Amino acid sequence: MGPRKRGARKRKSEDALVEEDCKNTERKADEEEGDAGTRKKYIGAHVGIQGGIWKAVESCLQMGGKSFALFLGSQRSWKRPALDPSAAEKFRDQCSSHGFDPTHILPHGSYLMNCGSPKEDVFTKSQELLVDELNRCHMLGLKLYNFHPGSSLGTITTEQCVEKIAGAINHAHQQIPDVVTVLENMSGQGSTVGGKFSELRSVIDRVRDQSRVGVCLDTCHAFSAGYDLAAEGGVKAMLDQFDQEVGRHYLKALHLNDSKGQLGCHLDRHEDIGKGNIGIRAFRDIVNEPRLENVPLILETPGRPGFEYSEQIQLLHSLCEEK
Numbered sequence: 001m002g003p004r005k006r007g008a009r010k011r012k013s014e015d016a017l018v019e020e021d022c023k024n025t026e027r028k029a030d031e032e033e034g035d036a037g038t039r040k041k042y043i044g045a046h047v048g049i050q051g052g053i054w055k056a057v058e059s060c061l062q063m064g065g066k067s068f069a070l071f072l073g074s075q076r077s078w079k080r081p082a083l084d085p086s087a088a089e090k091f092r093d094q095c096s097s098h099g100f101d102p103t104h105i106l107p108h109g110s111y112l113m114n115c116g117s118p119k120e121d122v123f124t125k126s127q128e129l130l131v132d133e134l135n136r137c138h139m140l141g142l143k144l145y146n147f148h149p150g151s152s153l154g155t156i157t158t159e160q161c162v163e164k165i166a167g168a169i170n171h172a173h174q175q176i177p178d179v180v181t182v183l184e185n186m187s188g189q190g191s192t193v194g195g196k197f198s199e200l201r202s203v204i205d206r207v208r209d210q211s212r213v214g215v216c217l218d219t220c221h222a223f224s225a226g227y228d229l230a231a232e233g234g235v236k237a238m239l240d241q242f243d244q245e246v247g248r249h250y251l252k253a254l255h256l257n258d259s260k261g262q263l264g265c266h267l268d269r270h271e272d273i274g275k276g277n278i279g280i281r282a283f284r285d286i287v288n289e290p291r292l293e294n295v296p297l298i299l300e301t302p303g304r305p306g307f308e309y310s311e312q313i314q315l316l317h318s319l320c321e322e323k
């Protein structure tokens, strides 16, 4: 074997390497291509925290979720035992080892709270609970905190109620750093605030640090408040209106729920995806909407045998059109 032959073989092996490189690049491109429809979609669900808050991460993974919501404690008590720092650490470890970005995790506030309450004792307790919940988020390494703005109970004006809600948010922001308070749109049931986008905007207008306030749009609530998502182009129309009245950069998450109630019924009745009055078309539009890329899309549907969260997540992924 002369030097020339060795050289030839060397060249050949270099060629082979180049060829292999090309194959790898192709394979990588194929993978990216194949995943193109879903890679910026963060579809997930509200998961339980039974047995430890860190278990939420595993539950999300088991159902094929890429984002999740969770409660931060019992929904029955105003005063809860403090969050165990070692549990918080386990949660943070789980999130980082499974690659969950904190902006794709949306803790849901306690249903006991009414930060717009005209009753002084309820308002005070709500304000304290808001601080406690933001502190839990902070300990868990989370950036977002979603809650229902509040209700006037019909005894104060919407304006006064908005004032109280913003006051509670400002107070909590002073106590706890970083966490963004995310207002949820409501179905407009009774005297709740936040059925109309303009009411969410009114709260935001009164928040001092507007880099720490956002909105989570619940599709069921929007529909029952009168935003017609079932109409052709209804999703785009709703988002356009949101962009105009509130501002796109405030949109931090969506709750994906179909609605048992009719358009404008003001009833908060969630239904499984495609089984309610909103219908599958709106959800197809949502998962393919460029404005909603990187925005967590979180299910809060009742679920039924054979059509639980994991199947509904699969269905939503199947609606993503390849680009």
Ligand SMILES: [Zn+2]
Pocket: 108, 148, 184
């Ligand atoms: Zn909610």
Ligand SMILES: [Zn+2]
Pocket: 218, 220, 221, 268, 269, 270
């Ligand atoms: Zn609801």
